[in-house]
Amino acid sequence: MLSQFNLPIGPFSFAIKTDNKIVIDNISSLYADYNLHKTIDFVDFPITITTRSLLRRLIKPQVDFFIDEFAPFKPLPKDQSFAMLEWGMNWCIATKAHHFLITHAGAIEKNGKVIVMPAEPGSGKSTLTAAMVNSGWRLFSDELALISIADELVYPITRPINLKNSSIDIIDQFADNAVFSSIANDTHKGTVALLKPPTESVQRMHEAAPLHCVVFPKYVANAQATLTAVDTMDCFQQLIHHSFNYHILGLDGFNLIASLMNKVKCYQFEYSDFEQAKILLNNLVE
Amino acid sequence: MEIILSKYITIIKIKEGIVLFNKFSGDTHFITVPNCNIIKTLAEQSYSLEELLAKYFMNIPKNNVDADVTLFNQFITDAIGSGIIVEDIAE
Numbered sequence: 473m474l475s476q477f478n479l480p481i482g483p484f485s486f487a488i489k490t491d492n493k494i495v496i497d498n499i500s501s502l503y504a505d506y507n508l509h510k511t512i513d514f515v516d517f518p519i520t521i522t523t524r525s526l527l528r529r530l531i532k533p534q535v536d537f538f539i540d541e542f543a544p545f546k547p548l549p550k551d552q553s554f555a556m557l558e559w560g561m562n563w564c565i566a567t568k569a570h571h572f573l574i575t576h577a578g579a580i581e582k583n584g585k586v587i588v589m590p591a592e593p594g595s596g597k598s599t600l601t602a603a604m605v606n607s608g609w610r611l612f613s614d615e616l617a618l619i620s621i622a623d624e625l626v627y628p629i630t631r632p633i634n635l636k637n638s639s640i641d642i643i644d645q646f647a648d649n650a651v652f653s654s655i656a657n658d659t660h661k662g663t664v665a666l667l668k669p670p671t672e673s674v675q676r677m678h679e680a681a682p683l684h685c686v687v688f689p690k691y692v693a694n695a696q697a698t699l700t701a702v703d704t705m706d707c708f709q710q711l712i713h714h715s716f717n718y719h720i721l722g723l724d725g726f727n728l729i730a731s732l733m734n735k736v737k738c739y740q741f742e743y744s745d746f747e748q749a750k751i752l753l754n755n756l757v758e
Numbered sequence: 759m760e761i762i763l764s765k766y767i768t769i770i771k772i773k774e775g776i777v778l779f780n781k782f783s784g785d786t787h788f789i790t791v792p793n794c795n796i797i798k799t800l801a802e803q804s805y806s807l808e809e810l811l812a813k814y815f816m817n818i819p820k821n822n823v824d825a826d827v828t829l830f831n832q833f834i835t836d837a838i839g840s841g842i843i844v845e846d847i848a849e
C-alpha cells in the first residue's frame with residue numbers, strides 16, 4: 473500500500489507516493505519539520521518510488537523512480553532508495569524550472585544576503601554548506617542555486633544536505649545533534665547520507681533574498697582560509713559553466729547574469745578549517 | 759567589402775571588456791581590450807577592413823605592427839566565423 477507525503481519545497485510542490493520503508497522512514501525523519509500532510513492545491517512534481525518488478529522485490533532488490541508515471545532513470549539498489557528520491561527531486565527542478573537560472577551551487581543566507589557557491593563535484597561545496605548552516609547561516613540549497621529571471625532574487629529549496637564519504641563523519645562531529653538519513657553504500661558518488669536541514673531554514677523556506685556575492689569554494693588540505701577576488705569576466709564564464717539551463721534560457725539568462733555581474737562581487741575561496749571559513753564568510757555579509 | 763556587427767548580437771559592457779550574446783546561435787563571447795574596441799566600432803556602422811585597421815591602430819600602442827596586424831586579422835576571421843561580424847550587404 474502506498475503512503476503519500478505532500479512536500480512543499482520553496483516555490484515547488486512535490487507529492488511523494490511510496491511503499492518503500494526506507495523512503496517512508498527517512499522522509500518521516502528528515503522532513504519532520506515540514507508540513508507533510510497539508511493539502512496542496514497544485515502538485516508540480518508527482519513522484520512515485522516503488523519497485524515495478526516482482527522479481528526485483530525478492531532478488532537483488534531494486535527501486536524505481538517515477539515522475540508522473542514516467543521512469544527517467546534506471547533502477548537502483550534498494551538501500552539507495554532515499555538517495556534516489558533526493559537525486560530525482562533535484563533532476564525534476566533542474567530540468568523543468570526554467571523561470572530560474574539554475575546553477576550547480578550551494579546557497580546560504582545571512583543578514584538578508586545570499587552567497588552562491590558554484591563548484592565542481594567533489595570540491596567540498598555540500599560539506600561547507602552543511603558546516604555553515606550549522607553555524608548560523610540559513611540553508612537555501614546545497615546543490616541547486618535558483619535565481620529568478622523575473623526579480624533576480626535567490627529562492628530557497630530547503631531540503632536535506634547530500635554528504636558523501638568522509639564528509640559524513642566530519643559534519644557529524646562538527647554539528648550538534650546532527651540527524652542523518654540511513655547510509656547508502658556503493659552509489660555512483662560513493663557512500664552517501666543526507667543531513668536533516670535546520671528547523672529555522674525549513675520555516676523560512678518561502679523567503680527569497682538578493683544575491684550578495686558569488687564564492688567559488690575549494691577544500692585544500694591544511695590551507696589557510698583565503699578569499700581572492702575574481703574578475704567579472706571569469707565569474708560570468710564560471711556561472712555559465714556551472715549552470716544547468718543557461719543554454720535553454722538564451723537572452724534571458726545572459727541578461728540576468730550580466731545584471732548580477734554589475735552588482736555583486738566574486739571570489740575564489742580556499743579553506744580547510746570550518747572556523748576560519750566561518751569568519752571569512754561572515755565578514756562578507758556584515 | 760564592408761563588415762558590420764551582426765544584428766543578432768547583444769553587447770554588455772563589463773569591467774574587463776564586453777560580453778556578447780548571439781540571439782541566433784545562443785553563443786556567448788567574451789572579448790577583452792583591444793578587440794572589444796573593434797566590436798564597439800562595428801556596432802556603430804559598417805567599415806571596410808582597411809578603415810577598421812586604421813581605427814584599430816589609433817587605439818593601441820605601436821609596439822609591433824606586424825604582430826598587431828596578424829592578431830587583428832585573426833580576430834576578424836574568428837569573429838566572422840562565429841557570426842559576430844557579417845558582411846554589410848546593402849539592401
